Amino acid sequence: MLYGIVGYGVYFPVYRIKVEEIASVWHEDAGSIKKGLNITEKTVPAIDEDAATIAVEAARRAVSHAGIDAGEIGAVYCGSESHPYAVKPTSTVVATAIGAGNNVMAADLEFACKAGTAGMQIAMGLAKSGMIRYGLAVGSDTSQGRPGDALEYTASAGGGAYVIGGGKDEVIAEITHTLSFTSDTPDFWRREGASFPSHGGRFTGEPGYFKHIIGATKRLFEVTGMEASDFDYAVFHQPNGKFPINVAARLGFDMKKIENGLVTPMIGNTYSGSSMIGLAATLDIAKPGEKILVTSFGSGAGSDSFAIEVTENIEKNRGRSVKVRDLIEKRKIYVNYSTYLKNRSSIRKK
């Protein structure tokens, strides 16, 4: 019996803001920021979008791509660090909006940028144990960046959703192994009630992102006996366009293996959606038999690593997927900085 991905869907808003527009407000050099972060623009939520609406759109696409009856979904887990309510789950909104019915396990997850992949692991465990037929894992965010902070150039909006289940005729990509690497690391945080996150600046790099991604990926190599050359593609969390290229090189992956899944330079860091959208962009072009490594990262801190093998079934569902690259290019509406602040609800009227 195979267990893994039965369907996937992504969503991000049509609004974009360019690095130049943000840099002009703060009198910073757009050229050096674009080069330093390897990013040109990022998505901006519409005034009527939040992490729940993004999760619903991605989840509906995932269910449609899987071609299953949403009533057979037995668990819904929504990962985000921008859940619209502090108390009242996003997952119940999503479960209802996809028509999953009432007989469903549901919970919201929060683990900075990796809460979505944590949901995939939970859904995988439940499906493999036989407790559910299908589980839905969603990672979505309208991430926050304090005006004037470096994060403002990257923190964007978007989400990815995966239907996880079992069956040799249904699984389009088998998750052959998954594990995590976790430690208590104060690299990035947002206290209850605070509008914007704080971070440790350069401390977020080595002790945060690199230690955990390398730790999880190396452990996956040890446990499975695989190495970088065994994988056709790799996807790493993408807080900017530079870190994933750096970590890929340190782990022995060349640029060709990560370029398809590297979407942050065009859409920004979608936080909980980041590695899930990168994986979707890779699945969009992957062929049966090809192997994909995915390692997410969430501050605080931890990484989830997945060894994935694409099956013959992926070709059957191709026509039902909305491709990530098409979504990136299909329609863009550029906004200025003041519209960006208004859409982010950062302009207080009282």
Added chain:
Amino acid sequence: MERSSANLWRKINSRYNLVGCKCQNCGTLYFPSRVVCRKCGRDSKITEAKFSGNGVISSYTNIRVPPDSFKDEAPYTIAIVKLDEGPSVEGHVVESGGEVKIGSRVRAVFRKMYVEGDEGLIYYHYKFELV
């Protein structure tokens, strides 16, 4: 706009998923849902019916002077959408960019309709986007 948990809760199915009804006696579809079929009266056999959300704009208007609840969204477009299954519904057209025409095809999307300040409920609702 309602300010009641019960009122919001009752309408969730229709607002999230365009769930209306069908009279099994004559086959007529309705949105929003009705208790009695207009054609069949006492012979009505009403059951739930979910609409696809796909349709065509039959009329629209661009709102520039909105009610207070939608002030931050103006200008925006409100349209009458004839759903593929038959009934017509009213809805916002998101990111219309002045490109709405009578006859434009649309699909339903999931958006926020109204937010009760900083501490109240968030009302999610179908809206439409151009296909």
